Structures are given as structure tokens and as C-alpha cells.
Amino acid sequence: MANEEYKAQTERTRLPDSLLGLSAMEKKLAEYKCDTNEAIKLKLVRFPEDIEDESMTFNPEYSHQIFGDEEVAFGYKGLKILLYYSAGNLSNMFRVEYSSKVDDKFDLVQPDDVENKIRELIPSGFCCGSDDFISLLEKEVNFKPMGTVVHTYTVHNEEAGEDITYQIYKADMTCPGFREYHERLQTFLMWFIETASYIDVDDEKWDYFLVFEKYNKDGATLYATVGYMTVYNYYVYPDKTRPRVSQMLVLPPFQGEGHGAQLLETVHRYYVSASNILDITAEDPSENFVRLRDFVLVKLCQNLPCFSLEKLLCGFSQEMVTEAQEKLKINKKHARRVYEILRLRATDMSDSEKAKAYRLDVKKRLVGPYKKNQREMAKMKQCLRPEELTNQMNQIDLNTQHEQLEESYQQLVEEYRRIVERLAQA
Known part of the structure; x- marks a missing residue:
């Protein structure tokens, strides 16, 4: 088979098997594709016996920056990319293991250079064998x-x-x-x-x-x-x-x-x-970080005088903004979230009137982006032709906005409740 045909087949093996038209050779080559998030084995090692303890191994969540968007390495069966760190100094042991490699079975088809991809990531000074790594572990007592x-x-x-x-x-x-x-x-x-x-x-x-x-x-x-x-x-x-x-x-x-x-x-x-x-x-910030920050800031703020029960029930105030900023370096946006979480904790949501007052207070903030759109639309009326204005108005359906606002509110309250529960456990 000509070299160009082999090359074309190799490229096609990177496509999902669900695509039609795979030849027998292509299907065979597809067996040599490995999910790199599963192949990479990370470990923090304290003692020599940890090296062989598979229960201590963990996998990455992402590998696309090293192996591309598909997070796939081609050319190996049973691929294992071992990247171990000593627990303290983070000295590395790195080696690649596999049961078979594609160039052992098929002429002119080359596997991905997995080893060099990892070598480009980790600093020099790593070892490849267990004995050398054990020697590095013995030096952990000197790490401070x-x-x-x-x-x-x-x-x-x-x-x-x-x-x-x-x-x-x-x-x-x-x-x-x-x-x-x-x-x-x-x-x-x-x-x-x-x-x-x-x-x-x-x-x-x-x-x-x-x-x-x-x-x-x-x-x-x-x-x-x-x-x-x-x-x-x-x-x-x-x-x-x-x-x-x-x-x-x-x-x-x-x-x-x-x-x-x-x-x-x-x-x-x-x-x-x-x-x-x-x-x-x-x-x-990621969503997880925002949740973590909410918890920490509420924990820090809950004993400030401005967030007392009496003041929470009177609504968000400039006093809260000022005290949170001066005492804890928290900006206005974050202080508002702290207020809403603490007020939820202080509100009997089984009381319909109190629940309604809380809901309206939070929605008053959430509705801000919608009001901004309305102000922009008012400005457009002065410069848009009738048919253009109609198109813009059709995109802003009030019922849809109300539904989105209610959905945003419910999601937010659910997040706030998790913070309140965590505070209770803490």
C-alpha cells in the first residue's frame, strides 16, 4: 500500500468510529486510540510501598493542552503514562508503559510521541525507574x-x-x-x-x-x-x-x-x-470558586454589626458596603451576595409574606440586566426604522424574560441554601 494511503488511513482513525465508511484496516488502527485522561496515572508518593499501590492513583480532569482537544493518544494498546510525585518536594518519576505499539504491527504508521509531550511539560531532573525514585523519597526528610x-x-x-x-x-x-x-x-x-x-x-x-x-x-x-x-x-x-x-x-x-x-x-x-x-x-472565577468564595465571605461577614438580624431585614444598605470594604476588603458586588445569603438564613421561607419580601428583594437586583435592555431599546426607537424596531421587539418577549428571571432566582436560592447548610455544619 502506498505511503500516502497509509497516511490518509491514519488520519481517519482519529475520527469517531460512528462515522460510516471505515475500512477493515482503519478499524484495526482505531484499536490503538487511547483516552489520555484514563491513560495518565498521577500519584503523590510518601513511602516506597506507595509506588505499587494503585488505590493511590488519580487521573487528570483535562489533558487537551498536551494531547489536543480530543484528549486522545494514537498508536498504543494498554497505554499507561505514569507521572508520580514525591509528596513534599514533588520530585518526579515518569515512564510510559503499553502492551503493544502500532509500528510493531503496521509498516509506515507512526504512533504519537507521547514521551516527548510529557517531557516538555515536566522540569528536568526526573527519574524513570522505581529504584531511583526511592532514592529521591529518602531525601524527603530534608524537605521543608x-x-x-x-x-x-x-x-x-x-x-x-x-x-x-x-x-x-x-x-x-x-x-x-x-x-x-x-x-x-x-x-x-x-x-x-x-x-x-x-x-x-x-x-x-x-x-x-x-x-x-x-x-x-x-x-x-x-x-x-x-x-x-x-x-x-x-x-x-x-x-x-x-x-x-x-x-x-x-x-x-x-x-x-x-x-x-x-x-x-x-x-x-x-x-x-x-x-x-x-x-x-x-x-x-469558575462556578466552584464562586461557591467557595460565597461560603468564605459569609463566614467572615456574619458577625459584622452591619449584618445583624435587624439590619438584614431592613434590606441591603450602604453601611453594609462600607463596613465589608473597610474591615474585610470585600467589594460591593460580593457584599450584596453576602447580604442575600445571610438574609435567606434569617428568613422563615415557610411564611408566604416573608418569602415574598425576600424574593422581590433578590429579583430587584436580578432584573437589572433586563431593565438595561429596555433602556437600550428606548434609545433604538429614535434611530431605527419601523421594520427594524419590530424585529428587535420580537426578540424581547416579556413572558420569556419573566420566566428567565424566575429560573435565575430559583437557581440562586438553591445555591444559597447549600451555603447556609455548610455554614450550619461548620
Whole structure:
């Protein structure tokens, strides 16, 4: 078979099998496609026996930045991409395993260069064999977190029957060894943040906050990396700074234990003491981050005098805006969400009159974008021809707007209720 025909068949194997017209050769080649989110095996390793413990393995949520939008590697059966990290220093062991490769079976058909794709991601200095990796694990006793401790807390571990101690450190690139450590740490972003990108570490306006677990081995204290956050300090004219959360990640083995809330609350408390801080924001926050921020900000604000029960029932006020900004560096938009959550907690929603008052109060804010559209439409009337105006009016159906507003309200209240439940549990 001619080389060009082989090449064409290889390209077609990247299409879904549901497409018609696959030849027998193409179907055979399609068996060599692997889902990279399943093939990649990540692990945080503390002890040598962890290397072979498959229960400690976790998979990425995303791999498209390395393997393309389809998140597929071609050319292998039984593909395993092992990328292990020592728990503290994040030293790497990396190797590729597979049961068979396409170029062993078919002439002129080349597999994807999986190994080099990963080598381009991880810093140099990794090892490929278990023995070398065990040697790196033995050096973990020498690893100490870089920076300054800004918060210590404990989490009760039901399985172990004991309290586990965690510490949050603030670091920067002037800390010895931190630049190299951060190069290894940031590789996790590619696997767990959909639009991740590496930051410019030479920009001195970055702050880094890191969470570590303290644990003991043979009488020595060791540390395991739990997660981290990066914050960029923007200048605000004339003499203020606005810290903006850029990246935040709690590694999968530690998720669901409250570390994200501890980290975000610690970062807020760190900045509120500085007089030059205007407010604290986040860059393009995900829905999960918004929920986390709601919980943390409500937790911080609930004891402020401006959010007392009596004042909550009187409605959102400038006093709330001012006190939240001055004492906790929370902007007006976020203060409003805090108010709505706390008022929901204070409202007996089984009382129809109280529930109606709450609903109207929240919808008064939600209706803002619709009123803006109406104002824009009023302006259009002065410059649009009749037929153009009719087309625009047809696009703004009032019944549809009311339905959308009610749907937005119900979704918001459901989110708020989850925050209220979490506050009760905390």
C-alpha cells in the first residue's frame, strides 16, 4: 500500500468510529486510540510501598493542552503514562508503559510521541525507574516548606482516628529553592484547570500561598503538598493595591476536606490588615470558586454589626458596603451576595409574606440586566426604522424574560441554601 494511503488511513482513525465508511484496516488502527485522561496515572508518593499501590492513583480532569482537544493518544494498546510525585518536594518519576505499539504491527504508521509531550511539560531532573525514585523519597526528610507560616489548622481524620495538622505558607521567588519547586508544582494546573497557563514568575507582584500536611515517619516530621493559590497585586490609582486570585488548586487526594476554604480565608485575612489594599477579587472565577468564595465571605461577614438580624431585614444598605470594604476588603458586588445569603438564613421561607419580601428583594437586583435592555431599546426607537424596531421587539418577549428571571432566582436560592447548610455544619 502506498505511503500516502497509509497516511490518509491514519488520519481517519482519529475520527469517531460512528462515522460510516471505515475500512477493515482503519478499524484495526482505531484499536490503538487511547483516552489520555484514563491513560495518565498521577500519584503523590510518601513511602516506597506507595509506588505499587494503585488505590493511590488519580487521573487528570483535562489533558487537551498536551494531547489536543480530543484528549486522545494514537498508536498504543494498554497505554499507561505514569507521572508520580514525591509528596513534599514533588520530585518526579515518569515512564510510559503499553502492551503493544502500532509500528510493531503496521509498516509506515507512526504512533504519537507521547514521551516527548510529557517531557516538555515536566522540569528536568526526573527519574524513570522505581529504584531511583526511592532514592529521591529518602531525601524527603530534608524537605521543608519555603516561606513563612501564616496559618495552622487541624482536620480530624475518621479513618486514622486522629487530628491531622496542616500549615499554610506564604512564599515568593526570593525563597531559596522555591522557583524550582514551583516549576514542578505548576504542572498540576494542566491536568486540573481547563484554561490553565503558566505565570511569569519573574514578575515580583505575584504572591504564592501553599498548603502542606505535616506527618511523621520514624520520628521525623515530613510535609506533603496539599494545594496552592497564586495572587497578583494590581496597582489601583492613586495609592491602592487590588490582590486578584489567579490560580487555586487543591490536589485530588485532599479535596473535600475543607482546605480550599481554609486557604481562601487565610488569604483574605492576610491582606485585610494592610491599609493600602482596596479589595480582593478573582480572575475569571469558575462556578466552584464562586461557591467557595460565597461560603468564605459569609463566614467572615456574619458577625459584622452591619449584618445583624435587624439590619438584614431592613434590606441591603450602604453601611453594609462600607463596613465589608473597610474591615474585610470585600467589594460591593460580593457584599450584596453576602447580604442575600445571610438574609435567606434569617428568613422563615415557610411564611408566604416573608418569602415574598425576600424574593422581590433578590429579583430587584436580578432584573437589572433586563431593565438595561429596555433602556437600550428606548434609545433604538429614535434611530431605527419601523421594520427594524419590530424585529428587535420580537426578540424581547416579556413572558420569556419573566420566566428567565424566575429560573435565575430559583437557581440562586438553591445555591444559597447549600451555603447556609455548610455554614450550619461548620
